[in-house]
Amino acid sequence: MSDLDTTFLKKSIEIATLSVNQGGGPFGAIIVKDDTIISTGNNQVTINNDPTAHAEIIAIRNACQTLASFTLEGCILYSSCEPCPMCMSAIYWSRLDRVVFAATEKDAAKAGFDDANIARELALPYTSRSIKVEHVKCEGHDACFTAWQNKPDKTSY
Amino acid sequence: MSDLDTTFLKKSIEIATLSVNQGGGPFGAIIVKDDTIISTGNNQVTINNDPTAHAEIIAIRNACQTLASFTLEGCILYSSCEPCPMCMSAIYWSRLDRVVFAATEKDAAKAGFDDANIARELALPYTSRSIKVEHVKCEGHDACFTAWQNKPDKTSY
Numbered sequence: 001m002s003d004l005d006t007t008f009l010k011k012s013i014e015i016a017t018l019s020v021n022q023g024g025g026p027f028g029a030i031i032v033k034d035d036t037i038i039s040t041g042n043n044q045v046t047i048n049n050d051p052t053a054h055a056e057i058i059a060i061r062n063a064c065q066t067l068a069s070f071t072l073e074g075c076i077l078y079s080s081c082e083p084c085p086m087c088m089s090a091i092y093w094s095r096l097d098r099v100v101f102a103a104t105e106k107d108a109a110k111a112g113f114d115d116a117n118i119a120r121e122l123a124l125p126y127t128s129r130s131i132k133v134e135h136v137k138c139e140g141h142d143a144c145f146t147a148w149q150n151k152p153d154k155t156s157y
Numbered sequence: 158m159s160d161l162d163t164t165f166l167k168k169s170i171e172i173a174t175l176s177v178n179q180g181g182g183p184f185g186a187i188i189v190k191d192d193t194i195i196s197t198g199n200n201q202v203t204i205n206n207d208p209t210a211h212a213e214i215i216a217i218r219n220a221c222q223t224l225a226s227f228t229l230e231g232c233i234l235y236s237s238c239e240p241c242p243m244c245m246s247a248i249y250w251s252r253l254d255r256v257v258f259a260a261t262e263k264d265a266a267k268a269g270f271d272d273a274n275i276a277r278e279l280a281l282p283y284t285s286r287s288i289k290v291e292h293v294k295c296e297g298h299d300a301c302f303t304a305w306q307n308k309p310d311k312t313s314y
Contacts, residue, residue: 009295016301025314026305046312049221051228051251052214064206071208080301082292085279086250089243091288092275094208098289102298111302112313118249122242122279131248132255135239138166141259144173144237145268148183155203156269157182 008032008078009102015042016055016080023047026111029055029079031063031072031096038075039063055079056087060094070157071095081108084115085122165189165235166259172199173212173237180204183268186212186236188220188229188253195232196220212236213244217251227314228252238265241272242279 008030015028025043032038041058045051056079063072072094077083081103083091091099105115126133148154165187172185182200189195198215202208213236220229229251234240238260240248248256262272283290305311 005293006295009293010297013295013297013301017304020301020304020308020311023312026301028301045227045250046314049225049227050218051221051314052209052218052247057209061207061209064208068206070202070206080298084246084250086243086246088279088290089241089246089275090209092278093202093241093243096288098291100291100293102293102295103302104292107299107302111305118246119279121249122245122276131253133245134255134257135261136162136166136257136259138163138170138259140167140170141237142264144170144177144183144185145260145264147174147177148268151177154177155180157203157208 004035005078005100008037008076009080009100011037012055012078012080013102015040019043019055025055025113027055027079027081029059029077031059031075031077033063033067033072033075038066052086054084054087056083057090060090060096064094073097076100081105082115085118161192162235162257165194165233166237166257168194169212169235169237170259172197176200176212182212182270184212184236184238186216186234188216188232188234190220190224190229190232195223209243211241211244213240214247217247217253221251230254233257238262239272242275 012028019042027043039062041055044053076098079101082105169185176199184200196219198212201210233255236258239262
């Protein structure tokens with residue numbers, strides 16, 4: 001933890017608080033590269049009718065647009081709150097270097113946001129989950145992967 | 158599994174195969190309500206510089222726009238491939254009724270997509286992960302939650 005960490009973390013909390021005033025959820029995030037903020041995000045789930053519009057997801061998407069890249073090596077994400085499993089997975093897909101958060105999952109739960117339930121569900125076998133997940137064997141299910149493997153000019157990731 | 162399941166699943170595979178031809182990744186998804194397709198999505202990570210642009214995420218976002226809602230109760234998601242942890246978490250946030258997929262995580266791994274690594278990482282304590290995740294105590298970390306709880310006209314979710 002450095003003074004810069006505290007500065008950026010406080011900025012993410014400011015964005016989260018401003019988000020509430022703007023009709024969004026109480027979450028904010030920023031992405032920093034070389035000690036400079038390259039993107040911000042606030043929770044816009046209800047105002048944009050987008051259940052994926054968490055602060056971290058929006059900050060990641062914005063940072064990728066800024067850098068014209070689908071990865072964020074060398075970048076740090078600061079979040080006002082501990083990332084949920086969706087955001088944490090997106091952090092892996094975007095290959096961020098580091099994540100720093102202020103409030104914890106428990107703090108979020110007290111405010112009515114039960115991210116921990118998703119983590120519990122993901123640890124269960126499909127047959128025990130609250131949402132039905134079914135694997136259906138389907139003829140030709142690998143046609144898309146064959147097309148991918150045979151494409152000479154593909155961009156792998 | 159019904160004939161309709163097979164029909165919709167084959168459609169998601171068609172979208173995945175078409176996606177490769179269009180420069181996207183080999184993944185497709187559709188969302189169905191009352192036996193009618195209300196949205197589709199294909200993987201656009203590299204073409205849109207968006208690491209969150211998985212087929213399922215795009216299908217969820219499109220379905221929410223179609224229904225003007227941030228939840229998808231009563232809807233089924235069909236995916237050409239087993240959803241990764243990011244997409245599976247988004248499925249919970251969007252409150253879909255059911256998920257049906259064709260290819261498995263193992264099939265995807267053979268084609269070069271190692272979703273399982275993210276699931277393994279999420280099960281580890283922060284200190285053991287490949288991406289550093291740090292909780293930094295920060296004065297005023299709950300200011301955003303206080304603002305949320307004090308807001309009389311908020312849209313909870």
